[in-house]
Amino acid sequence: MPGKIITISSGKGGVGKTTTAANLSISLAMLGHRVTCIDADIGLRNLDVMLGLENRIVYDIVNYVEGKCRLRQALVRDKRFPELFLLPAAQTRDKNAISIEDMNRVAHEAAELSEFVVIDSPAGIEHGFRYAVTPADLVLIVTNPEVTAVRDADRVVGLLEAEGWAPAKLIINRFQHDLVRRNQMLDSTTVVDLLAIDLLGIVPEDNKILSASNQGQPVALDDRSPAGRAFRDIAGRLNGEDIPFEAIPRQTIFQRIFRSR
Amino acid sequence: MRLRDIFRRKTNSPQDIAAQRLRLVLTHDRANISPGMLEILKDEIIAVISRHLEIETDKVMVSFSEDNRETRLMADIPIYTARTPRAEARGREESRLREEPLD
Numbered sequence: 001m002p003g004k005i006i007t008i009s010s011g012k013g014g015v016g017k018t019t020t021a022a023n024l025s026i027s028l029a030m031l032g033h034r035v036t037c038i039d040a041d042i043g044l045r046n047l048d049v050m051l052g053l054e055n056r057i058v059y060d061i062v063n064y065v066e067g068k069c070r071l072r073q074a075l076v077r078d079k080r081f082p083e084l085f086l087l088p089a090a091q092t093r094d095k096n097a098i099s100i101e102d103m104n105r106v107a108h109e110a111a112e113l114s115e116f117v118v119i120d121s122p123a124g125i126e127h128g129f130r131y132a133v134t135p136a137d138l139v140l141i142v143t144n145p146e147v148t149a150v151r152d153a154d155r156v157v158g159l160l161e162a163e164g165w166a167p168a169k170l171i172i173n174r175f176q177h178d179l180v181r182r183n184q185m186l187d188s189t190t191v192v193d194l195l196a197i198d199l200l201g202i203v204p205e206d207n208k209i210l211s212a213s214n215q216g217q218p219v220a221l222d223d224r225s226p227a228g229r230a231f232r233d234i235a236g237r238l239n240g241e242d243i244p245f246e247a248i249p250r251q252t253i254f255q256r257i258f259r260s261r
Numbered sequence: 262m263r264l265r266d267i268f269r270r271k272t273n274s275p276q277d278i279a280a281q282r283l284r285l286v287l288t289h290d291r292a293n294i295s296p297g298m299l300e301i302l303k304d305e306i307i308a309v310i311s312r313h314l315e316i317e318t319d320k321v322m323v324s325f326s327e328d329n330r331e332t333r334l335m336a337d338i339p340i341y342t343a344r345t346p347r348a349e350a351r352g353r354e355e356s357r358l359r360e361e362p363l364d
Contacts, residue, residue, distance in 0.1 A: 146279070147282055147283045147286065150283055150287075151283065151287065151290065154287050154291070155290065158290075158291065183274030183275065183277070184274070184275050184276060185276060185279075186276060186279050186283070187276065190280045190283075194284065194287055
């Protein structure tokens with residue numbers, strides 16, 4: 001049975017698509033799955049750096065599509081999980097190097113080799129977005145709890161519904177419980193109600209994300225990172241496990257009164 | 262939360278403002294109509310309805326309602342009936358009362 005194709009999308013740039021793609025790929029591999037992640041952001045590739053695999057790239061997706069190599073040759077094997085593979089984007093080409101049919105074919109071939117295919121979509125809603133969501137069985141929309149990011153997420157939800165693409169689920173990234181508690185940030189209920197799609201996970205803001213991408217070691221590998229834990233939970237839910245959403249950390253009365261910000 | 266926040270009502274917190282703005286932006290995005298265009302639409306609705314009915318133009322409300330991604334255009338148009346105290350009639354009544362105070 002071919003694997004499940006999951007596309008990570010958002011509309012807006014900079015909300016954490018690539019971080020999510022890297023961490024979900026790692027988390028699914030940690031659960032013992034055979035995973036292929038595809039960097040669909042041709043011309044602006046970064047998934048390789050997030051995963052720490054940038055030095056291992058020989059061929060890329062455009063080389064494969066143009067018949068210059070076989071799929072197996074273009075796939076980069078992860079150094080931590082032998083069952084995790086990256087199909088890198090081309091860095092010196094643009095999105096037009098690949099057609100919707102090309103991506104559809106590549107994604108389905110990858111699905112023959114793996115249990116999960118994770119596609120990291122480019123930002124925007126143009127050609128790159130379209131070829132990334134076309135093969136998907138499920139689209140994960142990443143947003144941040146701010147007006148601009150949710151607005152763009154809503155455009156993506158609307159497009160997916162209008163074009164009859166795959167069902168969408170929501171990941172709220174960079175969530176700050178303390179700001180929500182102080183009524184400074186949109187809460188998850190408001191975002192979920194307005195977008196009217198299922199929530200798959202809430203990833204808290206975490207300083208470890210930066211050092212993780214600096215080192216090419218996604219936070220999902222870090223037992224003590226709250227964001228890493230959230231990504232592992234999301235992978236578990238994709239795996240069909242019933243994992244409850246983490247309760248909002250409670251503050252003591254002491255913290256409430258003497259908070260210094 | 263700071264000590265003074267505990268005693269302060271937070272009706273217009275950044276969170277509330279963000280939610281209100283987001284709701285409005287999404288409504289207009291989904292319906293593909295700008296806020297200015299909605300005002301024009303409202304004026305045109307008033308003009309058409311007024312040809313057939315006497316309406317309270319200053320109380321007309323045109324807005325969108327959202328229910329699970331389904332958007333509806335809602336127009337609330339109060340109509341003058343025989344039993345509606347008209348503005349001018351109301352005005353006359355009040356001035357009459359002022360002129361003829363009850364004993």
